[in-house]
Amino acid sequence: xxxGNYKTTVRYAGDDLxxxxxxxxxxxxxxxxxxxxxxxxxxxxxxxxxxSCTASDVISILEKKRQDVTAYLAEVTGERVAEHPRKFVKxxxxxxxxxxxxxxxxxxxxxxxxxxxxxxxxATVRPTAEITTSYEIVEVGGK
Numbered sequence: 001x002x003x004g005n006y007k008t009t010v011r012y013a014g015d016d017l018x019x020x021x022x023x024x025x026x027x028x029x030x031x032x033x034x035x036x037x038x039x040x041x042x043x044x045x046x047x048x049x050x051x052s053c054t055a056s057d058v059i060s061i062l063e064k065k066r067q068d069v070t071a072y073l074a075e076v077t078g079e080r081v082a083e084h085p086r087k088f089v090k091x092x093x094x095x096x097x098x099x100x101x102x103x104x105x106x107x108x109x110x111x112x113x114x115x116x117x118x119x120x121x122x123a124t125v126r127p128t129a130e131i132t133t134s135y136e137i138v139e140v141g142g143k
Contacts, residue, residue: 043078043088050091050131051076053121057114058095058107065106070140071098088129095135102137111135 010018016033029039040048055074062069072095079090097107111133115122122131 043080046088046125047076047078047091049121050078050125051093053119054093054111054114054133055095057118058110061110061113062097062102062106065103065110067097067102067106068100069097069102070100072096088125090130090132091125092132092134095133096138097135098138098140100140102139104137107135107137 006023008020008022010020010030013019016031016036017039018030018032020028020030022028028045030045031037031039031041034041051074055072058074059069059072062072074096075094077092077094078088079092080086080088095107095111115131115133125131
């Protein structure tokens, strides 16, 4: 059932900085200094992974459903507990779809499909964190 193994590395660069290398060979700076914030922290990367995974599903599904989407944005907020290890216990993803006569059902169905079937990041974090979603559709005039 496995679709393969993935390997990534992080190399310490000094001064609370790491350079990660993704399985596809891309470098990613990671900053553990919460005051400096010169690069994303691991927690920020997790938020980005959650929202980008579902966003890519949703826009792909809307395009397949031939929805006239002119712009699309997805936002995620995460809630952490106060005690260490201060894990995330809740994520909320809000989808904002701009377009012409975009079907509310198409948007709701696309989000549901991503949430329950396609988004592997959501499936990975869901056993320990609740994921809720919402959306809004902004009608754009003209052709």
